[in-house]
Amino acid sequence: MSAASPAPASGPGSASGPSSARRIVGAVIHQPYIWAIVALLLLLIINLVKDPSYLGVSVNATTGNLSGNVIDILRASAPIMMIAIGMTLVIATRGIDLSVGSVMAVSGAVSMEFMNNSGGGDAGTAIMAAALALGISAVLGTVNGVLVSVVGLQPFITTLITMLAGRGLAKVITSGQNTSATNEPFRWLANGTVFGFPVIFVIGAVIVAIVAILVRRTALGLMIESIGINPRAARMAGIRPIGILISVYIVSAVLAGIAGIFSTASVMTVEVAKTGLNAEMDAILAVVIGGTSLAGGKFSLTGSVIGALLIATLDKTIVFLSIPSSATPAFKAIVIVVICLLQSQRVRALFARRRSRTTPSAPVPTRKETVSA
Amino acid sequence: MAPTEPIVEMEDISIEFPGVKALQNVRFRLFPGEVHTLMGENGAGKSTLIKALTGVYKIDSGTITVAGGPRSFSGTADAQNAGISTVYQEVNLCDNLTVGENVMLGHEIRGPFGINWKKTHEAAHEALVSLGLGDLDPQQPLSSISLALQQLVAISRAMVTNSKVLILDEPTSSLDANEVEGLFQVMRRLRDQGVAILFVSHFLDQVYAISDRLTVLRNGEFVGEYMTPELNRTELISKMIGKDYGTLAALGSNRGRVAATEGTPAFYKATDLGRKGSIEPVDIEVHAGEVVGLAGLLGSGRTELGRLIYGADRPDSGEVTIDGVTSEVHSPIAGLSKKIAFSTENRRDEGIIGDLTVRENLILAVQARRGWARPLSRREQNELCEKYLLELNVRPSDPERPIKNLSGGNQQKVLLGRWLATKPELIVLDEPTRGIDVGAKAEIQEAIAALAEDGMSVVFISSELEEVVRLSERIVVLKDHRKIGEIVNGPDVTADTIVDLIATEGSAS
Numbered sequence: 001m002s003a004a005s006p007a008p009a010s011g012p013g014s015a016s017g018p019s020s021a022r023r024i025v026g027a028v029i030h031q032p033y034i035w036a037i038v039a040l041l042l043l044l045i046i047n048l049v050k051d052p053s054y055l056g057v058s059v060n061a062t063t064g065n066l067s068g069n070v071i072d073i074l075r076a077s078a079p080i081m082m083i084a085i086g087m088t089l090v091i092a093t094r095g096i097d098l099s100v101g102s103v104m105a106v107s108g109a110v111s112m113e114f115m116n117n118s119g120g121g122d123a124g125t126a127i128m129a130a131a132l133a134l135g136i137s138a139v140l141g142t143v144n145g146v147l148v149s150v151v152g153l154q155p156f157i158t159t160l161i162t163m164l165a166g167r168g169l170a171k172v173i174t175s176g177q178n179t180s181a182t183n184e185p186f187r188w189l190a191n192g193t194v195f196g197f198p199v200i201f202v203i204g205a206v207i208v209a210i211v212a213i214l215v216r217r218t219a220l221g222l223m224i225e226s227i228g229i230n231p232r233a234a235r236m237a238g239i240r241p242i243g244i245l246i247s248v249y250i251v252s253a254v255l256a257g258i259a260g261i262f263s264t265a266s267v268m269t270v271e272v273a274k275t276g277l278n279a280e281m282d283a284i285l286a287v288v289i290g291g292t293s294l295a296g297g298k299f300s301l302t303g304s305v306i307g308a309l310l311i312a313t314l315d316k317t318i319v320f321l322s323i324p325s326s327a328t329p330a331f332k333a334i335v336i337v338v339i340c341l342l343q344s345q346r347v348r349a350l351f352a353r354r355r356s357r358t359t360p361s362a363p364v365p366t367r368k369e370t371v372s373a
Numbered sequence: 374m375a376p377t378e379p380i381v382e383m384e385d386i387s388i389e390f391p392g393v394k395a396l397q398n399v400r401f402r403l404f405p406g407e408v409h410t411l412m413g414e415n416g417a418g419k420s421t422l423i424k425a426l427t428g429v430y431k432i433d434s435g436t437i438t439v440a441g442g443p444r445s446f447s448g449t450a451d452a453q454n455a456g457i458s459t460v461y462q463e464v465n466l467c468d469n470l471t472v473g474e475n476v477m478l479g480h481e482i483r484g485p486f487g488i489n490w491k492k493t494h495e496a497a498h499e500a501l502v503s504l505g506l507g508d509l510d511p512q513q514p515l516s517s518i519s520l521a522l523q524q525l526v527a528i529s530r531a532m533v534t535n536s537k538v539l540i541l542d543e544p545t546s547s548l549d550a551n552e553v554e555g556l557f558q559v560m561r562r563l564r565d566q567g568v569a570i571l572f573v574s575h576f577l578d579q580v581y582a583i584s585d586r587l588t589v590l591r592n593g594e595f596v597g598e599y600m601t602p603e604l605n606r607t608e609l610i611s612k613m614i615g616k617d618y619g620t621l622a623a624l625g626s627n628r629g630r631v632a633a634t635e636g637t638p639a640f641y642k643a644t645d646l647g648r649k650g651s652i653e654p655v656d657i658e659v660h661a662g663e664v665v666g667l668a669g670l671l672g673s674g675r676t677e678l679g680r681l682i683y684g685a686d687r688p689d690s691g692e693v694t695i696d697g698v699t700s701e702v703h704s705p706i707a708g709l710s711k712k713i714a715f716s717t718e719n720r721r722d723e724g725i726i727g728d729l730t731v732r733e734n735l736i737l738a739v740q741a742r743r744g745w746a747r748p749l750s751r752r753e754q755n756e757l758c759e760k761y762l763l764e765l766n767v768r769p770s771d772p773e774r775p776i777k778n779l780s781g782g783n784q785q786k787v788l789l790g791r792w793l794a795t796k797p798e799l800i801v802l803d804e805p806t807r808g809i810d811v812g813a814k815a816e817i818q819e820a821i822a823a824l825a826e827d828g829m830s831v832v833f834i835s836s837e838l839e840e841v842v843r844l845s846e847r848i849v850v851l852k853d854h855r856k857i858g859e860i861v862n863g864p865d866v867t868a869d870t871i872v873d874l875i876a877t878e879g880s881a882s
Contacts, residue, residue, distance in 0.1 A: 219740045219748040222733055229726045236685060236723045237791065238709040238741030297728050 032291025077312035078204035084286035086252030094296030095155035102166025104276025107260030115181035141253025145246030190266035228296030386435035413590035428452035458531030473497035473511025521552035646691030666845030683715030684708035714792035718804035727777035761790030782813035838868035
C-alpha cells in the first residue's frame, strides 16, 4: 500500500525532484485525492516549521523499536483506516453505515467483558475475545445488510437504528460499567511492535491489503460499482444485489469490530459511552476526502487510506499546535471544508479553464473566415 | 419566405475530445421562419453541434454568429441570453409545480408584495394561447398531463423568453402519431411567427413532413445542406451513411420464409406463463434458429412477456421447458444460467452502467454468470471486447472509454455485445432499434438475422410492425396484456395483417 510512502517522498526543500519521481507525481496529480495528499504534506510542513525535528524517527538501540511523531500518526490512523475501508465499500453501493462507531463500542465491550470474566492472561483468551467480538460485529453487520437489501429499508435509517441500538447493547454487555481487563497479548495488539513498527499499523495495513486484493483482484469491485451506479441495470445483467449488499455491510461491521479492538486494546478499557464516538463521521470524511462520491459508484481504497492518514495527522497536529480543545472541531472542519471545496467539480473546472487559458495553443476565434464550400 | 440573412451562422466549427474529433470544420446556418433539420447517424456529431450552439461545449475553433454578432458562449446562460432555447428529449421541467409555474419559472410577474400569482398565471395562459394550447389549465399540476403536452409546455416556456431560435432535440421519440401532429402544428405556428427552429429526429416521415431545409453530418464532418424537396429519401440515407441504399433494401426480405422447424421440439416452451397485473397466461414456443416477433401496441404486454421469459420479473403461473428440461426462471441470473439473454428497451435505466467503461459494461453479464470469485482475466476481457466491438462496429472502438460518452446507437451495440458474449441460445430483444438511426438500425437488424441463421432463438419485440414482419418467422400478437393470436409469416403477411388482427379483435370482444 502506498500508505506510508507519500510523507517522506518529498521534504520541504525538494521542489525539483528527479524525473522518475516526476512521472509518479504526474500519475497521482489527476487522482481526486491529490488535495488530500497536498493537505497532508502541508500539515507536516506546518509541524516542521514549529519543530524542525518533527519528522525525526529514532531507533531504540536495544529493542529496535521506531519512535517519533510519524510512528504515532501511523498508530493512530489504524482504527480510522479500518472503518474508512469498510465505509468505502458501503458508500460505493449507494449506502452509508452510521453504525460503525457503535459497533466499535460493542466489539470493545465484548472483548473486555470476556477477558475480565475469564481472567486468563494468555494468548488463547485474547484470541477467543477477539473472535467473539468480531462474531458479534458480523451479526450486527448482517442485520444492517438484511434490512437494507431484503427488507429494502434506507441505509441511513437502518444504520441509524443499529447505531443507537448498538451503543445500548454495549452498555447492556458491560452493565453500564467501563470494563477493564488485563491481558498482555491483547494489549500487545495496540502497543507492541513488529520489526520496529507498531503492530496495530502492520495489522491494519495487512487487512487493507487483503480487502484491496479481495475487491480488486476478483470481480467484487466491479459488481459493487455496478450496483452503486445503476442497481436496476446491474440486476438485469445478472448480478445478485442482495448477496453483495449483505456482504459489504458485514465487511464494514467486522472492520469496525477490529477498529474497536484496536482502540480498546491500547488502554485495556472500554468506555461504553466514548469508544468509537463520532467514528462514523471520521470514516465518512476519510472516504469523501479520498475522492469516493457519496452518491455511490466508483470508489478508491487508496484514497480512503490517504483520507484516514490525513485525519490522524490532523488530530495529532491540533494537539501539537496546542490549539485549545474547544476550537478543535472548528479547526478540523475548516481543513476538511477546504479540501472538499478544492475537490468539487466546479473548482476543478475553474482550475482547468485557467490552465487552458494560459496555454498558447488555445485558438483565438477570428472573425473573417472564408466560406469553404 | 425568402430570408436574406441567417440568424445563426456556425462556420468551421471543430470540437475535439480526448482521442476523438467530434466535429471537424462543420458549418451550419439557421434562417428565421424556417424549420431546419439536422440529419446524421448516431455519433455523426448532431448532439455535439447542438451542445456547441447552446454553450454546453466550448468550441476549439470556428465562429458562431447569432443575429449578426459573433458570440463566444462559455455557458448555457450565454446562449439563452442570445435568444437560443432548447427543448430536450427528456423534458426538463418540475413535475411538482403547476403548468403555469413551469412556463413562467424565473420570469414570474412581481407586484409590491412579491410574486403576483394571478398575473403570472394569466401570462402563462397567454403564452399557451399563442401556441394554440388555450385549453390547457395553467393551474393544473404538470404531472397530471401527458408527456406530449409536457413537451409543448417546455416549448411555451422557451418562448416566454422571446427566443428567436428554438432547438428541438428528438422531441418526437416518445410521442404517438396524434401527439406528433400536435407538436408539428405548434412548430408551424412558431415558424410563421418568424422563429428559427432546429429540429432533430430519426423518423424520416416526420423530417419530410416538417422541415424546409436539411443539413447532413457524417462522422463529425459536414456533408451538405439541402432544401428538403430537392433531396429524396434514398439520396438522404445514402448521404447519411455514406453507402448505397441498395444494401439496406436487400436486407431481410429473405426471412419471409416459413420456418422449417415445424414438428421439431421447441428450444423454449412455456405454457400459461403469466404474472398478475402484467400479463395474462400465455403459451409461447421458440425453436432454435427461429425469430419470433412480439407485436402489439405500446402497453399491450409485449415487454412484460419478454421480461417473464428472462426472469426479470417473477412469473406467478406457468410451466417452462428449456431444451426439454422443466425449468424455473425467476431471476435474471437464473435466465442467464439457462442461456437466455434479455436486451432491455430501457437502455439508460436498465441497460448501461454509465460510469463504467465500455469494456466493463461488455463483460458484465459474462462475469455475473461466472460469479465474483472467478474474475475474467484482463486478456479474456480484451479478447471479448476486441471481438464484439469489431463485429458490431462500435464507434469509437476504444474499450476504456466510459460508456456514457458513446452515442445511443453505439451504447445499444455494446449492450448487444454484452448479451452475445454470454453465448445465449435464446435472446429476447426488446426494442433494440428504438431511437437509433437508419444505419445502426440496419446493422442491428443484420446482426439479428445472422444470429438466427447461426441457430440462436430470438424473441424480437418492436413497435415498428414493418420491422417485426421483416425479421420474424412467427409473430405473436398481444393486446391488452394477453395474447390474441399468432401469425405464421409468409409472403402475404404485412404490417396491415397485424393491424387488422388487433383491430378486429378489439371490435369482437
